Amino acid sequence: MKYESYNPAEIEPEMLKFWEEHKIVEKLRERNKNGEKFYFLKGPPYTSGRIHLGHAWNMALKDMVLRYKRMKGFKVWDRMGYDMHGLPTEQKVMKKFELKNKEDIEKFGIKKFTEECGKFCVEMMGYMNTDFKRIGATLDFTDPYQPITQSFMESEWWLIKTAYEKGRLYQGLRTMHWDAATQTSVAKHELDYKSVTDTSIFVKFQLVEKPNTYFIIWTTTPWTIPLNLAVMVNPELDYVDVDADGETWIVAKSLVESVMKKAEIDQHKILREFKGEEMEGWTYHHPLNLKQYLPDDLQQNPKLYAVLLSKEYVDDSAGTGLVHCAPGCGPEDYEVGHKNGIPPFNCVNEGGFFENFGSLTGLKAKTDDKKFITEIEKSSALIAKQPYTHDYPYGERSKEPVIFRTTKQWFFRVEDLREKMLAANEEIMWNPVTAKNAYRSWLEHLRDNSITKQRYWGTAVPIWTCKETDEHIVVGSVKELEKLSGQKVA
Structure with a gap:
């Protein structure tokens, strides 16, 4: 040529x-068939469209290593593979058939929808194989692994059954990131963070025993105030009673001037100083008077609308030194609430809308922050509001801001392995070292991993629950399912 x-x-x-x-x-391949073995399994790109520059760059870097190994005489075992399940595919198919949400999918037909997802994945895989070959990739494209095959999904069932047998599978109620746009829970690695400016608010909670005395709290998420169940203070911090235009406000001593300035209080006077631990158990009235909409058992909880102590999650670096606690709207809040016997409560549905909550019914979490602020202002509990710029999580796929929502999920228990994995990480020769540090940071913040999604296109979770006894059967293979059901699985 x-x-x-x-x-x-x-x-x-x-x-x-x-x-x-x-x-x-x-x-x-034939030339090196007797050489030393080198194994390579391609990390899977999503079959959600033609390849882009990122795919090409990733493939070129990896293929360069394979070429080098072949030049050195290695018998390279390599296999291509794709990620086919999940939201990326669902969103493409939804767009094709003009489906806006899960309700539209159910009207369209779940079986028909998943069949279309499968067709789309296979079609895109063919295009992507061709594209990768065009950029000169030397991988084995004859039999790429596909998560939509029965053998692959059965291996996932085996993993879930093995985790169950080892005591590492459990179902729990957790406050997790929730993407209202896609109506499912999302893991940390499925989030992108953007710098945004929100309206933060300072709110006063009136004490029960001292009607003219108020806890002052600060939050960047106004929509969570209706779901407030407690107030957290640091037992070791210094707090003060401050005379503010005839009312007594309780704030951290070091933040008095900052709070008074934001509330535009010209004259104030410190009345007394005390440690946070003194406030444990003090009760207050919720500014929006929503107690009647809470579950009956929660209404009877002795720690509802009371002060809880927390050294871990309360400091005086910003705000007021008092933290509003909504166990159904954040992992730290959930943890403190759980420790004190306060169950998480969240009346927000999958689409992000408040349900059965008085005048707030129909408002959307996060999106309707201005309306929530208006409700707080009507109750005369709002003392200040100001813009606040911070990093906020967005759904990686939806590109919409996410919220926290209490939901029941299945988890793999891994937090107890943190130290063991950190030690193993030190034994790995990382290059560059920045990658090692990043992975160490990820391990240090490791949490039990949710394995379930509230969607349609994915591996079916092989767990059957008895509605009467709540007992579970975890199935590890198709053969086991056929034996238990007495039916042939197609």
Whole structure:
């Protein structure tokens, strides 16, 4: 092949044809068939469209290693693979059929919808195989692993059953990131953070025993105030009673001037100083008077609308030194609430809307922050509001802001393995070292991993629950399911 000038559009098809006709890749494999073995399994890209520059760059870097190993005489075992389940595929199919939400999918037909998802994945895999070959990748594209195959999904069942047998599978109620746009829980690695400016608010909670005395709290999430169940203070911090225009406000001593300035209080006077531990158990009235909408058992909880102590999650770096606690709206709040016997409460549905909550019914969490602020202002509990710029999580796929929501999920228990994994990480030769540090940081913040999603296109969770006894059966294979059900699984 001779060319007068370099013309990629002309050279590429000729070169690919030459490779195919002369079985170049096959000859490379045959030449090293007795060499030392090197194994490579391709990390799977989503079959949600044609490849983009990121795919090409990733493949080029990895293929470079494989080429080097073959040049060194290694017998390289390599296999291509794809990620096919999940939201990326669902969103493409939803767009194709103009489906807006889960309700539309159910009207369309779940079986029909998943069939369309499968067709889309296989079609895109064919395009992506071709695209990767076009950029010169030398991987084995003859049998890429596919999560939609029965053998692959059955291996996932085996993993879940094994975790169950080892005591590492459990179902729990957790306050988790929730993407209202896609109506499902999302893990930390499925989030993108953006710098946004929200309206933060300062709110006063009136004490029960001292009607003219108020706890002052600060929050950047106004929509969570209706779901407030407690107030957290640091037992070791210094707090003060402050005379603010005739009312007594309780704030951290170090934050008095800051709070008074934001509340535009010109004259104030510190009345007394005390430690946070003194406030444990003090009770207050919720500013929106929503107690009647809480579950009966929660209404009877002795620690409802009371002060809880927390050294871990309360400081005087910002705000007021008192933290409003909504166990159904945040992991730290959940943890403190659980420790004190306060169950998480969250009346927000899958779409992010408040349900059965008086005048707030129908308002959308986060989106309707201004309306929530208006309700607080009507109750005369709002003392200040100001813009606040911070990093906020967005759904990786939906590109919409996420919220926290209490939901029941299945988890793999891994937090007790943190120290063991950190030690193992030190034994790995990382290059560059920044990757090692990043992975160490991820391990240090490791939490039990949720394995369930509230969607349609994915591996079915092989767990059957008795509605009467709440007992579970975890199935590890198709053969086991057929034996238990007495039916042939198609």
